Amino acid sequence: MLFPKQKSKKKRMRHPDSILHSKGSRTCYLCVMLHDNWNEHRILDEHHVFGGPNRKNSEKYGLKAYLCHNHHIYGPEAVHNNAEIRHELQRIAQREFEKRYGHTKFMEVFGRNYLDQEEMKEDVQTEIQGEPADS
Numbered sequence: 213m214l215f216p217k218q219k220s221k222k223k224r225m226r227h228p229d230s231i232l233h234s235k236g237s238r239t240c241y242l243c244v245m246l247h248d249n250w251n252e253h254r255i256l257d258e259h260h261v262f263g264g265p266n267r268k269n270s271e272k273y274g275l276k277a278y279l280c281h282n283h284h285i286y287g288p289e290a291v292h293n294n295a296e297i298r299h300e301l302q303r304i305a306q307r308e309f310e311k312r313y314g315h316t317k318f319m320e321v322f323g324r325n326y327l328d329q330e331e332m333k334e335d336v337q338t339e340i341q342g343e344p345a346d347s
Contacts, residue, residue: 231274242283257284261305
């Protein structure tokens, strides 16, 4: 072959750190939140808080939590088995996102509000006072 085709390298996505929880702590986010259990785990699963079409957005904005197997997939309190816990995690993630970027940006990116109406009133009051920066 006179002119061999050059192999193209796949562009790797930079994976930002979680804004909810530090992976270096080796603790399960839900063990700490639900049971105040700060024990370290050898293996933690990375859970993207907003899955499906918003999985890439969760990755891009650091909306992920590190969970033990029991809280990720297998146990009765696992986010993939327990809708109530999953929704609470989504509300926490939305609050953290809005502290950094504001409610308008969250709605642009994720297209759905996960907070209760009472929480929304408080967040709008805070945004009116000019605390969070909308980018």
